[in-house]
Amino acid sequence: MLDIQLCAASVFGDTLDGRNLSTAFEDGFRRHPSLSAGERAVVREICYEGLRSLGLLEAQLAKLLLTPVRHTGLRSLLLVALAQLQFTRAKPYAIVDHAVRAAERLGQPAARGLVNAVLRNFLRRQHDLRRDAWTTPEARLGFPAWWVQKLREQYPDDWEAIITTENLHPPMTLRVNRRRTTVPNYLDLLREARIDARHLGDMAVRIDPRPVAEVPGFADGLVSVQDAGAQWGARLLDVADGQRVLDACAAPGGKTGHLLELADLDLVSLDNDAGRLVRIRENLNRLGASATLTCADAGEPGTWWDGRPFQRILLDAPCSASGVARRHPDIRWNRRPSDLAKLAARQAALLDGVWQVLESSGKLLYATCSVFREENESIVEAFVARNPEARIAQFQPGAPEGGRIRPDDDSDGFFYALLEKR
Ligand SMILES: C[S@@+](CC[C@H](N)C(=O)[O-])C[C@H]1O[C@@H](n2cnc3c(N)ncnc32)[C@H](O)[C@@H]1O
Numbered sequence: 001m002l003d004i005q006l007c008a009a010s011v012f013g014d015t016l017d018g019r020n021l022s023t024a025f026e027d028g029f030r031r032h033p034s035l036s037a038g039e040r041a042v043v044r045e046i047c048y049e050g051l052r053s054l055g056l057l058e059a060q061l062a063k064l065l066l067t068p069v070r071h072t073g074l075r076s077l078l079l080v081a082l083a084q085l086q087f088t089r090a091k092p093y094a095i096v097d098h099a100v101r102a103a104e105r106l107g108q109p110a111a112r113g114l115v116n117a118v119l120r121n122f123l124r125r126q127h128d129l130r131r132d133a134w135t136t137p138e139a140r141l142g143f144p145a146w147w148v149q150k151l152r153e154q155y156p157d158d159w160e161a162i163i164t165t166e167n168l169h170p171p172m173t174l175r176v177n178r179r180r181t182t183v184p185n186y187l188d189l190l191r192e193a194r195i196d197a198r199h200l201g202d203m204a205v206r207i208d209p210r211p212v213a214e215v216p217g218f219a220d221g222l223v224s225v226q227d228a229g230a231q232w233g234a235r236l237l238d239v240a241d242g243q244r245v246l247d248a249c250a251a252p253g254g255k256t257g258h259l260l261e262l263a264d265l266d267l268v269s270l271d272n273d274a275g276r277l278v279r280i281r282e283n284l285n286r287l288g289a290s291a292t293l294t295c296a297d298a299g300e301p302g303t304w305w306d307g308r309p310f311q312r313i314l315l316d317a318p319c320s321a322s323g324v325a326r327r328h329p330d331i332r333w334n335r336r337p338s339d340l341a342k343l344a345a346r347q348a349a350l351l352d353g354v355w356q357v358l359e360s361s362g363k364l365l366y367a368t369c370s371v372f373r374e375e376n377e378s379i380v381e382a383f384v385a386r387n388p389e390a391r392i393a394q395f396q397p398g399a400p401e402g403g404r405i406r407p408d409d410d411s412d413g414f415f416y417a418l419l420e421k422r
Helices: 002-016 021-031 037-052 054-064 072-087 092-105 109-133 137-141 145-154 159-166 183-192 232-236 254-262 274-287 339-355 377-386
Strands: 172-176 197-201 204-207 223-225 244-247 266-271 292-295 310-316 358-368 390-392 414-421
Touching: 002 021, 002 037, 002 072, 002 092, 021 037, 037 054, 037 072, 054 072, 054 109, 054 137, 072 092, 072 109, 092 109, 137 145, 145 159, 172 183, 183 197, 183 204, 223 254, 223 274, 232 254, 232 310, 232 358, 232 414, 244 254, 254 266, 254 274, 254 310, 266 274, 274 292, 310 339, 339 358, 339 377, 358 377, 377 390, 377 414
Parallel strands: 244 266, 244 310, 266 292, 310 358
Antiparallel strands: 172 204, 172 223, 197 204, 358 414, 390 414
16 A cells, blocks of 8 residues: 555645646656556546545645645655545554554655644544634635636526536446447447447447456447547538548547548548547547548648648647546646636637638638636637637537537536637
């Protein structure tokens, strides 16, 4: 357990320093190479659960300390141990004992007594500490106060439901590849493999989360992993065989793959991150599909465009990811309110850039996985106001109302707007 605790503390520390959670896991596992696959899964569980409840853990730790602990590693270790004591079934005495030894391994032997006292004090007073900590919104709701305030303003009727959903474990949803099988046939395959499944509509099938290697037919391209809300993207772009299409922010290729399942397209998949572009290639190989992959800044068409206009463009813009917060519990703590204005400026610039390469009468789908108005309606309304040749087009019947998908048990939060060039 010692290595599990140390690894989880290093992931926590890196995340609290503002690093992205997946990079923090990669680095944590590199620093602790002896961890087995099962132990890595435990580290992930502690970190996901702990980060979702970070507001509660911080409030409890503040009550247990006379002065704040400045050493990041030590503070992270205490937070991890508090998470283990509350959210895992490990024996409390073992958690405390290992945390004391972990303090030494962190080069803080003088803090052994402090770690021991804090954790034992927690065990003695845990009932009161749990009750008292609920007083802050961060502890009660698991989100920073500014985030909660914004949701309250923008979703006066739904904000609590959104927060509840964003604190749940995310679903695992598959997109059945219509070129290789059908939903009923794939459901039969799942039944044979004794995997419980639920058809969510169109090609989306929800199953209990498991590694992709255990998903029947995944390696053969029968299915891809894609949230039900994300599956609206390619469908709303309204593509047809033979069209020249741009997927402007394409990596890791979820929507690129879906577009190619829907129609035979001349598809350019662009992303400015070369490392992430490799993931598109892997996904397309698995699906047996092909596209032209380009590494470039979509907002600067002068650097990559060959002058042939596109009939359809998908702009799945980089955003706060506030609609997928349950999949990335670090995001809520590391984002700042001022990030929204910076992201909005980037989104508007990308929209301006790719609009230039859309043919007249062509359609562009603007998409984000954000629930915040600043990155969604505000971007599209301002764009239409400054571009007289742009108009907001109607979605097909049955599409999400207003292009907004509120996060719920079966779907992440997304926003879509279809723009037409007159
Ligand atoms: C929301 S993700 C796209 C997800 C993808 N559409 C999918 O369905 O799998 C946003 C992507 O935009 C890329 N990106 C960010 N800024 C960009 C830019 N200026 N030009 C091109 N791609 C960019 C990021 O590297 C990231 O891969």
